[in-house]
Amino acid sequence: MVRFLAALLLLAASATHAAERPSVLLILVDDLGWADVGYNGASYYLTPNIDAFAQRATVFNRSYAMPTCSPSRASLFTGLNSPHTGIYHVEAFGGKGSEQDRRIIPVKSKLYYQQPITMLADSLAEAGYATGYVGKWHVTHDPTHNGFTLNAGGWGKGHPPSYFSPYKNPKLVDGPPGEYLPERLMKESIAFIERNKEQPFFLCYAPYSVHRPLQAREADIQRFKERSKEPARYNPTYAAMIAALDDAFGGVLHAVEELGLAENTVIIFTSDNGVNGLSGDSTPLRGHKGTCYEGGVRVPTMVFWPGHSRAERTDALIDIIDWYPTLLDMTGSGKPDHQLDGRSLVPLLNHETDLVRDAIYCHMPCYNGQPQSKQVWQTPYSAITQSRYKLIYSYETHEAQLYDLENDPGESINMATSYPEIARSLKSELEDWLRANQAPLPRSKDTFQ
Structure with missing residues (x-):
């Protein structure tokens, strides 16, 4: 009887701990520049849902990623910097340009992360979290090999063949002809949240937006054509894609609130690099995706952690590799076997310190x-x-x-x-x-x- 009661107490304690652990919604957008959102001063681009979220979140003015997609994503999910992932570029064998254009011999970059390692989703799954991935992956061939149970749209390719169905994506069943990808991924994310609302979950909602190709609904493009005062600087199709991203982001957040999950869900919003120079403009910053100027590596980032984070802006330096150790601390999950290069932001968010790192390296x-x-x-x-x-x-x-x-x-x-x-x-x-x-x-x- 004593053993039985002890077992019941242990189960009750475990259930209580599980109920207290927050769910995690990580929104990892693609190629969205620091200056592409209203809360950082954008006026042509319309991001009302993102801006409203910024009003109640901790906004990081100095959040950094790698200059291109896959190196940032590999670092986020492994917690390792680029010398340790071996991924420096979206192209293998040293990047772009012909041999005669290269005055030196570049380092050979890996195209995908290939080493056996405990990634972020592996750690959270081991801690009892339901795990789901929706959208762009670009780290390995399939996120279900790396701790995620659900995969809707994630594979090795770095951009969508089409933003309209048929998608030509082997990891996403086509919708009705003409279905728009941002809406589809929003619905996939909401469905995962609804299925797992009774338990802690980790959902990475990773829109392909606003990566090229530039494709949007014609009505939205026309709306921004009418708003444009500087057509040489602002692309109405890119603006329409940002607006669709914002709408989908708002839809997912609305679902979290309607399901009564907002007070126990960590919500992180960030981008994998700066704006693509063929799509938009990084003013007042310099540079774009591919460069280490601020326009290429400083990214819009904010976090809402109920009971901990405050509605404020901070100039503290943070790196995309910091999210792995941060989420382990937030969720009380165990550490992986490998040494993480990132630093937990929990002391910063709890206002125990105003600095977690003194430098960012690229x-x-x-x-x-x-x-x-x-x-x-x-x-x-x-x-x-x-x-x-x-x-x-x-x-x-x-x-x-x-x-x-x-x-x-x-x-x-x-x-x-x-x-x-x-x-x-x-x-x-x-x-x-x-x-x-x-x-x-x-x-x-x-x-x-």
Whole structure:
């Protein structure tokens, strides 16, 4: 009888703990720039649902990701930085450009993460969470190999063949002809939440929006054509895609509230990199996807954690690798076997500290873009960003760029020659980090001549 009562007490304690654990809704959007949302000053783009959420969330002004999709996503779900994932670019074998365009030999990038490892969803599934993935994956061939039970639309491809059904996506059953992908993924997300409302769940809702190709409903495109005052700068189709993303985001949040789950659900909103330079504009920042200028790596990010986070904006530096340890702490889940490179944001969100890291590092030892295209030809580089200064080191020219982000957030004035001591100090810190993480570096062609 004593053993039976003890077992009952243990089951009751476990049930209570499960009830207290929050569910997690991670919204990971694609190619949405920091300046593409109203709460960061956008006026042409319409994001009323995202902006309303920002009013009650902790908004991170200085949230950073990798410059391109798959490296960011691999880092988020493994908790590892790019030297440890081996994924630097969306292209294998050193990125883009022809051999004659490359003055040095770039590092070979992996196309997918291939090592056996406990990813974020594995950890939460082991802790008893129902796990679901809806939308773009671009980390391995299928998220169900990495801890997710449901997969609706996630595979190795980085962009949708079509935003309208038929989707030509082997992981998403086609809807009626002409069905719009943002609406479909919203419905898939809501259905998962409804099925799992009685237990803690982890849903990653990862819209393909607003990755190219630029495709939207004609009525929405026309609406933004009528609003456009600077057609050379603003693309009405891109604006229509952002509006559809916002509508779908609002639909998922409305479902969470209607189901009575809002007070025990952590909601995180972030993007995997900055705006694509062929789609939009990052002003007042500089650069775009593929670059380590602020427009390429600073991303819109906010979190709502009931009972913990506050409605405020913070300039604390955070990295996309920080979400893995953060969610483990939020949910009380066990740590994986591998060492996480990220840092938990829980002390920051609980106002126990105002700083969790003093620097962000970016290692892109590959080429990006095409020399003759509209997109800037980006040669291999590494960068370190601190609260005030950023240093970018080029492996082709062996020259550094230094920017004062406090006084020049648009990175228009290179101060490397004006402040050589600061440049040397940051370069030394960057080199220390590269060595500590055994980061492979590009090589000179002269080595093989």
